[in-house]
Amino acid sequence: MSIKFRLTLMNFLQFFIWGSWLISLNVYLDKTLHFTGGQIGSIYATMGVASLFMPALLGIVADKWINTERVFGICHILGGILLYKASTETTFNSLYPIMLLNTMVYMPTIALNNTVSYEVLEQKNFNIVKDFPPIRVWGTVGFIVAMWMVDLAGFNNSALQLYISSAASFLLGIYAFTMPSCKPKKSGERKTFISSLGLDAFVLFKKRKMVVFFIFAMFLGAALQITNTFGGAFLTDFGSQKIYADSFAVKHPGILISISQVSETLFILAIPFFLQKFGIKKVMLMSIFAWVLRFGLFGIGDPGTGLPLLILSMIVYGMAFDFFNISGSLFVEKETDIKIRASAQGLFMVMTNGIGAYLGGVISGWVVDQFTSNEVKDWRSIWFSFAAYALVLGIIFPLVFKYKHMPSAKEIGKAEAIEMTPH
Incomplete structure (x- = not known):
């Protein structure tokens, strides 16, 4: 073998x-x-x-x-x-x-x-x-x-x-x-626990643009967690309505949601083109507005005539997830000193997959409870709330994140090589 x-x-x-x-x-x-x-x-x-x-x-x-x-x-x-x-x-x-x-x-x-x-x-x-x-x-x-x-x-x-x-x-x-x-490494530089966590990269918070970037990384990490946490429950809830009880989305929510993972794989291949044409800041902004669409389409879609809207939401997910994570990783690589670059990448992951994911799980659960009465969830209001959250981020981001960048051929090559985990 x-x-x-x-x-x-x-x-x-x-x-x-x-x-x-x-x-x-x-x-x-x-x-x-x-x-x-x-x-x-x-x-x-x-x-x-x-x-x-x-x-x-x-x-x-x-x-x-x-x-x-x-x-x-x-x-x-x-x-x-x-x-x-x-x-x-x-x-x-x-x-x-x-x-x-x-x-x-x-x-x-x-x-x-x-x-x-x-x-x-x-x-x-x-x-x-x-x-x-x-x-x-x-x-x-x-x-x-x-x-x-x-x-x-x-x-x-x-x-x-x-x-x-x-x-x-x-x-x-x-x-x-x-x-x-x-085997364990017997020679060479060894990272400390502090370095692995990215904590020695906190020096980056002396730079305004890095503060802004990491804050938005945290907020978008929260957005990712929202659909992981409630996407399936949302689709199966339509089963309580007779008109949708036997629909594909209700019977097979996992298959429908899996379109998101397929989309993620395809958008990874598209990132080099978008980075070359638009640069890192605009690609990040595309990601934020893709989250607006992701949540908004969930809000207006349904398993009947609105099924194409749900499918489109799954497709948009690939752009929402990949574009910020990969372009953000390249931004960190470009803007940090080589001595703390690994720690800076660790800090990026802590902000998105750590703090952001935790806040996304807890806060999204609170929002769902606010729109739940007698165990009946008002999913349209729930998803529109999340869409409004992403829209606010999309409006504020270009105003406070001051950055101009045109990627080199070397950076495009790195984008092509990055492989993200599925979510």
Whole structure:
């Protein structure tokens, strides 16, 4: 079995685990366990809490003491145990700490998966820039396959989705121990925990444009979490209306939402063109207004005659997510000193996937509860509220973010090489 195939399988399983529950768990929590919006938001916000420190902590463990593939495998075995346990809990107070622990061991594996892939490819004398993206894209495929499997099996509102994720996590955990050895680094510069968190990059807050950028990165990280947290519950809620009860969107919300992941993959390919033509600031602005469309189309769409609007919202998601994350990463790369560049990228991830994701989960849950009466949600008002939030960001951003940039051919090449995780 070739090493490329083995890495492809590893990447496939890595995101299959996540795709098994990320988009559909909210349906189960809402329809079966009858959690409030705030409770659902809090459970999804555990990913933000975990992203604040766990990737950095376990990254240091892998760098200094334990083989990376073993840390990776241990995390997934623990995740398998926690996901199985989560499937047996039915109250918020019992489920929340388990999901928090699960995200604490899962979120670091996203970076560890890349690290193992890079090191193994280097050991076998492959070109990482050329050979890793075709391997990594199978992670997105795994995410989509998991969504389809859960959807077609009718597990969107069942704890069985957690069984699937648990089984895949156990499998990957064991499989990880068969991968080539990725030993701790014995020489060279080692990042401290502070550097890994990006905290030594706080010197960047002395620059106004960096302050503005990181604040908006946090706000847009919150926007990303909103549809992860409530997209599935929104679609299945239409089932309470007889006219939509048997519609495709209600019966197969996971398949419909998976268009977002396909769109994400396609928009990654379009980024070099947009950066070359418009520059970083305008591409970021496009992302913000794409969020306005994403939420607004949800507000006016429905599973009947409004189905094309829902599909368009899924397509727009690719631009909303990719354009800010990739152009933002390039902005950080260009505007920071080489000595703190890695820390600055870490700070960027903390602001988006950490603080932003946490706020997005908690605040979106509060908003949903404000528009819920007798367990009936006013989804149009909910989505329009989120659209208004993104619109305010879109109006303010160009006024306060002063930056002119035309990308070089080298930077365009970097954009082409960046591979983002599916959401």
